[in-house]
Amino acid sequence: MKTLVIGTGGREHALALALSRDPQVTEVHAAPGNPGIADVATLHDVDPMDGAAVAQLAVDLGIDLVVVGPEAPLVAGVADAVRAAGIAVFGPSGAAAQLEGSKAFAKQVMAAAEVPTALAHVCETAAEVAAALDAFGAPYVVKDDGLAAGKGVIVTNDRQEAIDHAAGCERVVIEEYLDGPEISLFAITDGVTVIPLLPAQDFKRAYDNDEGPNTGGMGAYTPLDWAPEDLVLDVCRRVLQPTVDEMARRGTPFAGLLYAGLAMTSRGMRVVEFNARFGDPETQAILALLETPLSALLYGAATGTLAEVGMPHWRSGAALTVVIASQGYPQSPRKGDRIEGLAAANAIEGVDVIHAGTALVDGELVTAGGRVLTVTAMGADLAEARARAYAGVAAITIEGSHARTDIALKAQQGTIEL
Numbered sequence: 001m002k003t004l005v006i007g008t009g010g011r012e013h014a015l016a017l018a019l020s021r022d023p024q025v026t027e028v029h030a031a032p033g034n035p036g037i038a039d040v041a042t043l044h045d046v047d048p049m050d051g052a053a054v055a056q057l058a059v060d061l062g063i064d065l066v067v068v069g070p071e072a073p074l075v076a077g078v079a080d081a082v083r084a085a086g087i088a089v090f091g092p093s094g095a096a097a098q099l100e101g102s103k104a105f106a107k108q109v110m111a112a113a114e115v116p117t118a119l120a121h122v123c124e125t126a127a128e129v130a131a132a133l134d135a136f137g138a139p140y141v142v143k144d145d146g147l148a149a150g151k152g153v154i155v156t157n158d159r160q161e162a163i164d165h166a167a168g169c170e171r172v173v174i175e176e177y178l179d180g181p182e183i184s185l186f187a188i189t190d191g192v193t194v195i196p197l198l199p200a201q202d203f204k205r206a207y208d209n210d211e212g213p214n215t216g217g218m219g220a221y222t223p224l225d226w227a228p229e230d231l232v233l234d235v236c237r238r239v240l241q242p243t244v245d246e247m248a249r250r251g252t253p254f255a256g257l258l259y260a261g262l263a264m265t266s267r268g269m270r271v272v273e274f275n276a277r278f279g280d281p282e283t284q285a286i287l288a289l290l291e292t293p294l295s296a297l298l299y300g301a302a303t304g305t306l307a308e309v310g311m312p313h314w315r316s317g318a319a320l321t322v323v324i325a326s327q328g329y330p331q332s333p334r335k336g337d338r339i340e341g342l343a344a345a346n347a348i349e350g351v352d353v354i355h356a357g358t359a360l361v362d363g364e365l366v367t368a369g370g371r372v373l374t375v376t377a378m379g380a381d382l383a384e385a386r387a388r389a390y391a392g393v394a395a396i397t398i399e400g401s402h403a404r405t406d407i408a409l410k411a412q413q414g415t416i417e418l
């Protein structure tokens with residue numbers, strides 16, 4: 001099978017790497033890719049937001065399966081353009097990607113499907129904002145309705161800060177604060193059949209001890225020893241399947257990856273958000289443990305034949321990924337810093353260094369984004385995976401960069417409380 005991965009980030013590198021190791025895959029192409037993806041795929045200089053250009057590239061290359069990585073092209077309808085050209089594509093239609101593209105839309109679908117989530121008000125005026133903030137009280141949760149690359153949400157006790165954030169958005173969702181640990185559960189679906197992957201935990205705040213601003217994610221690990229035993233079944237039954245069924249009922253079936261961000265609150269499990277694509281960096285950890293050929297799952301979802309693929313097989317042990325972020329991330333990431341030590345990190349047993357925001361400038365590898373690298377490691381258990389990943393982080397030098405030192409630490413210590 002010939003495959004084409006669309007995107008430039010760590011998630012796309014992890015997907016391309018898994019496809020390159022998949023015995024059913026003969027060719028991996030990527031557009032536009034990054035220097036890490038270039039090690040495992042042939043790169044093509046095509047704008048990932050241009051559906052017609054992506055479809056044409058797939059036709060020219062004789063691609064069997066296109067995988068659209070990020071949310072922006074999905075919301076823009078790039079998967080629709082590829083599908084219209086008669087090529088199998090993993091990724092929802094633009095209409096179905098509204099589950100991620102609009103938080104207000106996601107709330108409507110959840111209400112119709114009776115999916116447990118935070119109570120919320122959609123607000124368009126300052127008066128509505130003030131009323132909603134006072135109805136819920138602190139801590140205030142204010143979300144930009146549209147796509148914002150993980151930076152559209154603030155959680156604060158400062159009422160003025162909440163009002164200021166809302167004033168910067170056209171439409172906001174203000175919702176009830178959810179306490180408790182967060183879990184990411186991804187499902188692959190063809191619009192009818194739902195296949196859950198391993199649950200993972202992401203670390204959204206920039207600094208150790210969950211301090212600092214929200215980011216796109218600073219690290220992740222899987223599986224979750226501390227999660228309730230029936231978690232995956234429960235989320236399938238009460239969240240994923242009803243949502244997929246409701247999308248089909250509306251005439252906009254969701255086929256691709258449905259990402260449920262969940263909070264394990266004192267009053268039970270609640271959906272924090274839906275995304276319409278693989279999470280970054282959770283995907284790096286999850287794919288490290290996937291034993292079933294990735295192409296079989298993605299192709300099954302793309303062609304409505306997922307029921308024939310069956311449940312995936314997983315390696316035993318644990319996987320962990322730690323993000324190395326550039327100086328100033330997330331507020332104002334600096335670009336152009338030299339990256340050193342990759343070969344030493346990659347040489348550590350069980351470690352893959354995944355490129356997220358890198359570029360080659362005059363033959364030298366430099367930073368080109370906020371999240372620069374994600375160091376992914378497998379181990380017999382979480383302690384071994386952590387030790388390997390952090391040995392990889394220590395081997396890499398980027399001036400001014402920062403990485404959290406506590407990814408999966410509480411899980412390893414057994415101190416997460418439900």
Ligand code: AMP
Nearest residue numbers: 118141153155175176177178204272273
């Ligand atoms: P979202 O983009 O909706 O996932 O929000 C980003 C992050 O903000 C989440 O991962 C949570 O850490 C936090 N967050 C979002 N909604 C809530 C909520 N209702 N209560 C508490 N924290 C939240």
Ligand code: GLY
Nearest residue numbers: 216217279280281
């Ligand atoms: N890791 C969070 C996200 O992909 O949205």
